[in-house]
Amino acid sequence: MIPPMLKYLIKQLFTKPFTNLFPANRVPNDTSAFLAKGKITPPIPVAENYRGKLSYEHDKCIGCYSCIRVCPANVIKAVTDKDGKRKIKMDVSKCTFCGQCIDVCPVKCLHSTPEFLLADYDKKSKNLTLE
Template identity: 35%
Template sequence: MIRPGKMIKQVLGSLFKKPATTEYPFHKKTLDVPARFRGKLKFYPEKCIGCNQCVRDCPSNAIKIRKVADKVFEADIDLGKCIYCAQCVDSCPKRALEATCEFELASIDREKLKVTFRDNTKIAPTK
């Protein structure tokens, strides 16, 4: 039957239901981040062989690999530049990179977005 107010039943029914939205910053537990989510990158310095495949494939030049000693490498990742495509994770032949589920990365300071991953055990203590 053609008539106005076709949705009224549904609308009134919703009055007695819980909201479909979640109160995000207050209730973080309700957030369900999928397992395949591509969040903040994690670098395992002990696995890196310094082949620079990740640097070459990164679409936004967000990652830099630095050689600090023989077979010891550090990674500088600019989270502000990173587009979270996780191509570096796919490109890495040694699985030295991993995309975590961490996503709350906003910052008002650009310098805080630059993260350095280093293997502290392998670096000789400096004076």
């Protein structure tokens, strides 16, 4: 009798690999130029409702600080900007991407973007700070 697994193993030999290669246009700046010369894997679209890096509209914010009360990771800090207005400052490296601040914002000044590659050498770099 043929073992059941052998059937699926032979079938698998003639199918395409299931794994998607890392999309070349997502790699850090310094290596993408190098990779562009070679074969580029097309990126897989991220899901429609994907919760990626947050974006913050500084001018729209009214400084109600509701987001500070609901943030589970204490990412959001209350600050005063140059004009003396109440604004927020976010440390994205600590963010858990739950999106609760987006839901609670009364003026919708916070959004989530499909950006997911946030690796950096400096935790406090410009890319990882929103203000």
